[in-house]
């Protein structure tokens with residue numbers, strides 16, 4: 001290997017023999033791709049060698065490359081870091097790239113791809129530009145309103161655009177963390193009394209026997225967690241110990257773990273066993289009673305279940321008798337699948353009556369899905385038999401709908417917040433904007449400072465933090481004339497020249513944390 005005697009055509013795969021630079025020994029034949037600066041991923045000259053994949057070939061090529069005096073192996077992530085430092089990608093794009101690489105589901109990939117290709121940067125930079133412009137206008141008003149031709153309505157114009165920005169940010173941040181949830185996965189717990197079929201559902205979802213299934217009550221003691229792709233949505237599902245009062249120390253701990261884990265979950269699947277004997281005169285009443293008893297006994301409903309999505313799974317419908325099925329068939333779409341199924345066993349019929357409940361049945365007509373009222377909200381109910389594969393399509397369809405409601409839609413016009421880090425800076429930005437708009441009437445200097453801090457928060461998301469941007473706008477937009485009343489000052493920190501800025505006589509220049517960097521005299 002050595003300098004190109006005949007440079008390859010840029011960005012075109014070319015077949016070449018790869019030689020050792022010193023010995024001229026042929027190491028391999030392979031494709032080379034030449035990306036001259038600046039049209040490369042890092043913005044620097046870049047050569048890709050596509051050699052045969054054997055360990056000996058790769059090792060010979062790397063050893064040979066190592067003989068060049070200025071070569072070394074790249075650090076992990078170094079190419080992307082260089083790309084950022086050379087201005088090819090900003091931080092949100094780098095994060096998007098990492099998310100594309102790590103995305104495990106189709107919906108996650110779509111969101112990550114849009115972030116990687118700069119959609120989030122474009123949105124945030126647009127907001128930042130408005131803040132910088134507003135700040136520049138306020139600063140120009142402070143510095144030059146008496147001596148220069150600054151329009152009178154400059155403050156009211158800034159006020160209008162900041163008010164508009166505040167309402168945009170407020171609605172952007174009121175998104176129920178859907179983008180972050182899509183990125184990190186929706187946390188789902190399967191809850192219910194012992195033996196209702198929770199572990200059977202877990203195994204159905206994971207398509208493998210991750211949990212022991214048995215007819216012994218209290219089989220599952222610990223949390224069993226699995227990461228899944230459910231119709232493109234990332235889900236972390238956890239099977240739990242059956243909820244009941246027990247004297248068994250180990251099982252008690254399992255119940256406590258089930259409850260505390262469910263508090264961290266976004267969606268709770270509450271399973272009930274329809275075959276349990278009950279004096280109730282209707283299936284719907286039975287479901288409602290079972291769910292309410294379970295929740296009353298083990299949760300502080302208002303506190304623990306607030307903001308959680310719920311799905312009720314009524315399992316073991318294979319044990320229903322025909323009249324009971326008839327009742328359900330009339331009332332729900334899910335149950336139609338049950339009655340159509342040839343797998344239904346009538347053998348365990350218990351002779352319940354079929355009169356429908358009027359208490360918990362809050363909607364069975366509009367969507368065709370039965371809903372039961374839990375804590376004042378309608379909760380969808382699906383009917384399944386895990387041993388007879390009944391109602392499972394309906395269960396998955398309903399689950400997918402709930403997941404879609406919990407996650408951002410990556411095809412929507414505006415990409416959601418995808419990371420808690422972004423949300424923190426956006427929240428801070430909003431606070432500074434609110435303070436800015438409040439002080440615009442009373443103290444324009446404070447308002448300008450708050451606008452500068454607000455734009456700095458966005459800069460922290462994208463990795464662009466520069467006070468010079470504000471000065472640029474002042475000089476560009478207001479064409480301030482008296483150049484000789486300014487002094488060009490080199491901003492030098494730790495012997496490194498960062499920028500040349502123009503300051504009025506006696507004017508201070510501070511960094512984002514308000515440290516004085518320089519002053520002209």
Ligand SMILES: Nc1nc2c(ncn2[C@@H]2O[C@H](COP(=O)(O)OP(=O)(O)OP(=O)(O)O)[C@@H](O)[C@H]2O)c(=O)[nH]1
Pocket residue numbers: 192193194195196197198199200201212213214215216217218219220221240241242243315316317318319384385386387388
């Ligand atoms: N007939 C019938 N039996 C079922 C169905 N689903 C599960 N079972 C059986 O019910 C028993 C309990 O099932 P599991 O999945 O272990 O129940 P669980 O809720 O995890 O029980 P614990 O771990 O003890 O809390 C097993 O014998 C299953 O085969 C169903 O739809 N119909």
Ligand SMILES: [Mg+2]
Pocket residue numbers: 198199200211212213219220239240242
């Ligand atoms: Mg179990």
